[in-house]
Amino acid sequence: MLITFEGIDGSGKSTQAREIHNALSLAGLKVRLSREPGATPLGEEIRKILLSDSVPVGNLAELLLFLADRAQHVQDVLRPSRSSGEILLVDRFTDATTAYQGYGMGHPLPLIETLHKTILQDIEPFRTFLLDIDPLAASERIRKRGEKKNRIEERGLEFFRNVRNGYLELAKQNPHRFCVLDATLPREELTRSILKDLEPRLLAHPADRRAGG
Ligand SMILES: Nc1ncnc2c1ncn2[C@@H]1O[C@H](COP(=O)(O)OP(=O)(O)OP(=O)(O)O)[C@@H](O)[C@H]1O
Ligand SMILES: [Mg+2]
Numbered sequence: 001m002l003i004t005f006e007g008i009d010g011s012g013k014s015t016q017a018r019e020i021h022n023a024l025s026l027a028g029l030k031v032r033l034s035r036e037p038g039a040t041p042l043g044e045e046i047r048k049i050l051l052s053d054s055v056p057v058g059n060l061a062e063l064l065l066f067l068a069d070r071a072q073h074v075q076d077v078l079r080p081s082r083s084s085g086e087i088l089l090v091d092r093f094t095d096a097t098t099a100y101q102g103y104g105m106g107h108p109l110p111l112i113e114t115l116h117k118t119i120l121q122d123i124e125p126f127r128t129f130l131l132d133i134d135p136l137a138a139s140e141r142i143r144k145r146g147e148k149k150n151r152i153e154e155r156g157l158e159f160f161r162n163v164r165n166g167y168l169e170l171a172k173q174n175p176h177r178f179c180v181l182d183a184t185l186p187r188e189e190l191t192r193s194i195l196k197d198l199e200p201r202l203l204a205h206p207a208d209r210r211a212g213g
Contacts, residue, residue: 001082001086001087001088001126001202001205002078002081002082002088002090002093002123002124002125002126003020003087003088003089003090003125003126003127003128003129003198004089004090004092004093004094004095004125004127004128004129005017005089005090005091005092005128005129005131006092006093006095006096006099006128006129006130006131006167007130007131007132007133007167007183008099008133008135008138008160008163008164008167009138009139009142009152009153009160010133010138010139010140010141010142010145010153011131011132011133011138011183012131012133012141012183012187012190013091013092013131014035014091015187016129016131016187016190016191016194017033017035017089017090017091018033019187019191020089020191020194020195020198021033021089023191023195024087024089024198029087029202030084030085030086030087031086031087031088031089032081032086032087032088032089033089033091034073034077034081034088034089034090034091035090035091035092036066036069036070036073036090036091036092036093036096037050037051037065037066037069037070037092038069039069039073039076039077039090040069040072040073040076040077042068042069042072043069043072043073046065046066046068046069047069049065050062050065050066050069050151050152051150051151051152052150052151053151057151059101059105059107060107062101062105063097063101063105063107063112066096066097066101067097067115067116067119070093070094070097070119071119074119074120074123078090078123079123082123087202090125093125093128094116094120094125095128095130095167095170097112097116098112098113098166098170099163099164099166099167099170100152100163100166102166103162103163103165103166103167103169104155104159104160104162104163104166124177125177126177126201126205127177127179127197127198127201128171128174128177128178128179129178129179129181129194129197130167130168130170130171130178130179130180130181131181131183131190132164132167132168132180132181132182132183133164133182133183133184134164134184135157135160135161135163135164136157137184138160138183139157139160168180179194179197181193181194
């Protein structure tokens with residue numbers, strides 16, 4: 001079962017994905033944490049290219065590199081994970097490409113959709129948690145985190161406003177898959193909300209997800 005965490009840079013995706021991974025593991029469930037880009041050896045190389053300034057990357061090349069990372073991730077991690085019946089938590093997935101490279105950079109949404117169909121086939125997220133936050137507040141968090149901003153984080157508030165609106169539009173179009181959360185709430189409260197949302201859905205799902213089971 002695939003569960004994804006989405007939101008602009010600094011919204012708290014990695015924080016919540018980690019907390020939910022801990023909580024579900026403690027509850028005895030078979031759960032695994034992954035991320036994009038960079039979950040496979042190829043993905044790690046692609047991540048370095050995409051997030052550093054080591055080599056110039058054009059806009060179309062950027063889109064295709066994110067999708068190359070995803071194709072490898074789907075093949076090496078998502079498909080085997082689905083066969084194993086575990087819960088797979090992924091920090092960023094398809095919606096990030098639609099929001100960033102589609103709504104943010106202006107690539108045609110139908111192009112992204114078509115490429116995603118080829119990459120994903122029958123794979124789709126079961127639930128998506130969108131951590132929604134004002135780009136200025138998110139940028140302040142990144143500043144406080146103390147690391148240098150990466151190539152994409154450098155893109156400025158106008159870009160991130162478009163990305164945020166893209167995510168909200170996706171949530172509106174897919175109301176059954178998305179759960180939109182106010183990312184400015186305290187992190188413990190967000191973790192509780194996510195667990196509360198997931199609990200009945202996990203219970204309703206037939207597969208046995210007990211660790212070792
Ligand atoms: N609910 C919260 N309230 C306040 N600060 C938070 C909250 N959640 C996370 N943070 C802090 O905000 C910063 C960004 O969080 P995190 O790294 O989880 O975001 P992210 O969405 O994974 O960012 P990126 O897209 O850059 O990987 C971190 O310093 C984190 O400790
Ligand atoms: Mg993160």
